Structure formats: C-alpha cells, structure tokens
Amino acid sequence: MSSHSYDAIVLGAGAAGLMCAAVAGQRGRRVLLVDHADEPGKKIIISGGGRCNFTNVHTAPDRYVSANPHFAKSALGRYRAADFLALVERYGIAWHEKTLGQLFCDGSARQIVALLLDQCRLGGVEIALSSPFGEIGHDGDRFTVALPGRIVTAPRLVLATGGPSIPKLGATGIAYDIARRFGLKVVEPRPALVPLTLGGDEALFRTLSGVAATVTASAGKARFREAALFTHRGLSGPAILQVSSYWRPREPIAIDFLPDAERDWLIGAKRAQPRTTLRRALAATLPDRLAEAxxxxxxxxxxxxxxxxxxLDEAATRLSAWRFLPNGSEGFAKAEVTVGGISTADLSSQTLEARRVPGLHAIGEAVDVTGWLGGYNFQWAWASGWAAAQVL
Known part of the structure; x- marks a missing residue:
C-alpha cells in the first residue's frame, strides 16, 4: 500500500473543512481534504431552501450555545461576517438580506460550494471524495490515516466531519469517536434547531397542523420572537427551532401568543366590546383556528x-406564557445542527487545537459551539476553519 505525505489532512469536506483547507492551501501548505461522500458541501447545497443562508450580519458570540459561552469570541472576532461577504461579492454572487440579518444567495447554494472549491483550487488542495477513512494513528509527531488503497500522513489533522444531524446526507458522529480516542471529552450531543413533538393532553393542538403565528417562545432564559408553526406532530417554525437548542427533555417551553398585547388587553376588550367573545377577540390578531382552540x-x-x-386577567396571563411540555423532538433526522460535541475545554480558542494532542484540531459543527438559526452556524464554520488554518 502506497504512502503519501502532506502538511495537513482535513477530514470532512463540508463548510468548515472546505474553508480550512482552502485557507491553509493558500498559505502554502500541502493539504489533503478527505470525505466519504461523493460530492463536497452537501449540507451547504440543501441549506436555506437551496439558497444557502451563508452568514448573518448580527453575528456575535452571545448567539451561540456552548458549555463555554466565551470560546467562540476569538475566531468570530478575527473572521467576521463582512469577511465572508467580501469573498461572496468577489465572486460576483448576487445576495439579499432577509429578516433578522440573514444573508442568502439570490441564486443557488451551489454557488457557495463552487466558490469554496475554487478557493481550494487556488490553494492547490488535493480533494479525495468517496474516500471513507479507516484507522487513524499518531506516533507523537505525525498522524496516519488509512484511505482506500493508500496511507496518508501529516503532522496536522483537522476534524471537520460535523455532527450527526441530517444522517440522510451521510452525517455521523465519527468526529466524537476520533476525539475520544485521543482523550478529548465530548459534551453530550443532542438535536438542535429541530421541531418539538407533543403528546397526551396537548393532542388538541396537533389538529392545528399548518397554522402559524408570530409569537415569543421561551425555554429557560432564552426567548425568541418569530413565527411558530403547529404540525401534525407538535411544534415547529423559526421560534420553536430556536428554543429547541436550549430545551431539555422533561422541561416545559412557554409561548406568548400575543407578544404585542398589554397585560390588561382582555379587560380593555371587555370595556370596549362587552358582547364579544374570547374567540372573536383572539381572532382579531390570531388565525381563526388557533383562536378557537x-x-x-x-x-x-x-x-x-x-x-x-x-x-380575564388569568386568561391573559396564560396566553402570555402558555406552557407546553414536549415529549421529545423529531431527532437528528430533522435537526439542522447538533448541540454539544467536542468539548471546548480541551481546545484552544485561538487555534482550535487540542491542548493535550499537538497537531489535532477540531472545527465547525464537530465542536461544542452551536449558533442560532439564521446563518450563524455557517459563520462559525467559516471562522473556525479560518482560525485553524492560520497555524496548519
């Protein structure tokens, strides 16, 4: 079996891996980018309804979930949303801003993949697709990775294989297995940006499937004002996806169905229209089916x-913090990302390098840093990939 030597091996040709390989290659490093999939950037291609919400202009460390809320500051501060946007514009990719600072391609998400592949080409990156990797070794100086028909070695190994969300695209938790093999801790991974399911007493609300309303949803101290959508299984929509990253099993979430209403709005409605009913009062703001339920x-x-x-005061209070107790979520199959992952306590926030295993780096979704819905996770991919590439 032949052996090939590189300066760095990047495992995973998703957003973070492509970015890291491209930047390192353009810094003069000989880089091998490996993926078991038959094409790169599969998650990029399906993101944003096929238009890729590639960053968010409001990116800030407080919009990320992590056991260490300060960890992302360094990378996000050194590679900003404006930096990636400048790259997008350099390639002439038309874009538009949607609500809450979300930036999307006007055309196809494949434009972002093409951009990243061209950046890899400019850096002379060798890309090995349809290449599942086998045993990984480390002799203290170099890492060895078994690929089909050859062994590759490098003093630097980057874990960029993401998390287990959206397994139909080939996503796995392999990064966690490799991390544990090298003695790194893993924060329990769980589905994030995922619909929540209801059961039992709350089955009534499942009859509202397809009904949506702008609400404020909260889980613990996290609060998000966006649309919530009732589904045949429970709750979805941006507000619910956002709080799902903070929700824990057996804990409730709360929904304010009338976030703009004054506390005494129902008493005011009684004074103004004493003959109206609660259903009609609610239907002035909410969809009819929801108002009726x-x-x-x-x-x-x-x-x-x-x-x-x-x-009326008790009813208004309940409507401002309607308590739901989800019996679960729709799992990794429907989760956009993963909360948890390789512990930031074992990594340098500057270089994403393992503190006790020199030369081993972890970036992107593989790490215990998870962004809000709306382009934040892509910005973490770009920033963490860029930061690691500075020392490869």
Whole structure:
C-alpha cells in the first residue's frame, strides 16, 4: 500500500473543512481534504431552501450555545461576517438580506460550494471524495490515516466531519469517536434547531397542523420572537427551532401568543366590546383556528361582559406564557445542527487545537459551539476553519 505525505489532512469536506483547507492551501501548505461522500458541501447545497443562508450580519458570540459561552469570541472576532461577504461579492454572487440579518444567495447554494472549491483550487488542495477513512494513528509527531488503497500522513489533522444531524446526507458522529480516542471529552450531543413533538393532553393542538403565528417562545432564559408553526406532530417554525437548542427533555417551553398585547388587553376588550367573545377577540390578531382552540381551552363563560376581570386577567396571563411540555423532538433526522460535541475545554480558542494532542484540531459543527438559526452556524464554520488554518 502506497504512502503519501502532506502538511495537513482535513477530514470532512463540508463548510468548515472546505474553508480550512482552502485557507491553509493558500498559505502554502500541502493539504489533503478527505470525505466519504461523493460530492463536497452537501449540507451547504440543501441549506436555506437551496439558497444557502451563508452568514448573518448580527453575528456575535452571545448567539451561540456552548458549555463555554466565551470560546467562540476569538475566531468570530478575527473572521467576521463582512469577511465572508467580501469573498461572496468577489465572486460576483448576487445576495439579499432577509429578516433578522440573514444573508442568502439570490441564486443557488451551489454557488457557495463552487466558490469554496475554487478557493481550494487556488490553494492547490488535493480533494479525495468517496474516500471513507479507516484507522487513524499518531506516533507523537505525525498522524496516519488509512484511505482506500493508500496511507496518508501529516503532522496536522483537522476534524471537520460535523455532527450527526441530517444522517440522510451521510452525517455521523465519527468526529466524537476520533476525539475520544485521543482523550478529548465530548459534551453530550443532542438535536438542535429541530421541531418539538407533543403528546397526551396537548393532542388538541396537533389538529392545528399548518397554522402559524408570530409569537415569543421561551425555554429557560432564552426567548425568541418569530413565527411558530403547529404540525401534525407538535411544534415547529423559526421560534420553536430556536428554543429547541436550549430545551431539555422533561422541561416545559412557554409561548406568548400575543407578544404585542398589554397585560390588561382582555379587560380593555371587555370595556370596549362587552358582547364579544374570547374567540372573536383572539381572532382579531390570531388565525381563526388557533383562536378557537385557545378559547376552547380557556373555557371562559360566554361574552366578555359576563366574565369577571379576574378571570380575564388569568386568561391573559396564560396566553402570555402558555406552557407546553414536549415529549421529545423529531431527532437528528430533522435537526439542522447538533448541540454539544467536542468539548471546548480541551481546545484552544485561538487555534482550535487540542491542548493535550499537538497537531489535532477540531472545527465547525464537530465542536461544542452551536449558533442560532439564521446563518450563524455557517459563520462559525467559516471562522473556525479560518482560525485553524492560520497555524496548519
């Protein structure tokens, strides 16, 4: 079996791996980028409905979930959203800004993959696709990786294989297995940016499948004002996907169905229209089916004028923090990303290098850094890949 030597081997040709390999290659390093898939950037291609939400102009460390909330500061501060946007514009890729600072391609997400591949070409990166890797060794100075028909070696090895979210694209937790083999800790991975499921008592809400409304959803101290969507299995939509990254099993989430309403809005409605019902009052703001379901649950007696102020105050309070107890999520199959991963306690925030294993780096989704919905995870991929590439 033949042996080939490189300056760095990057495992995983997703967003972080492509970025890292390209930057290191353009710094003069001889880089091998390896992936078991038959094409690079599969997650990029499907992202943003095929248009790739490639970054967010509001990127900041407080928009990431991690056991160490300060870890992402260094990489994000040195490679910013504006830096990647400049690269996008250099390639003449048309883009637009949607809500909350999200930047999308006007055309296809494949333009971003083509950009990254061209950057790899400029750096002389060798790309090995359809190349599942076998045993990985380390003699203290060099890493060895068994590939089909050959052994490759390098003093630097980068884990950029992501997490287990969206397994239909070939995603696995292999990065965690490799990390553990080298003595690195792994924060328990769990699905993130994922729909939540309801059961039992809350089955009534599953009859609202397809109904959406702008709400404020919260899990613990995390609060997000965006659209929530009822599904045949439970709750989805941007607001729910956001809080799912903070939600833990057996914990409730809360939804404010009327985030713009004053606390005493129902009492005011009673004064203004004593003959109206709660359902009609809710339907002035919410979709009819949702208004009907909420009114049915609250079960106020007839017209607002026949209801006491105390009852109305209690109803308004419940509507501002409606408690749901999800019985689970739709799992890694539907999760956009993974919360948890290789522990930041074992990595340098400057170089993403393992503290106790010189030459071993972990970047992107493989690391315990998870962004909010809206381009934040791609920005972490670009920034962490760039940061690691500076020392390869």
């Amino acid at each position: 909420l009114a049915e649950r609250l079960a106020l007696p007839g017209e607002l004028g026949a209801t006491t102020d105390r009852q």
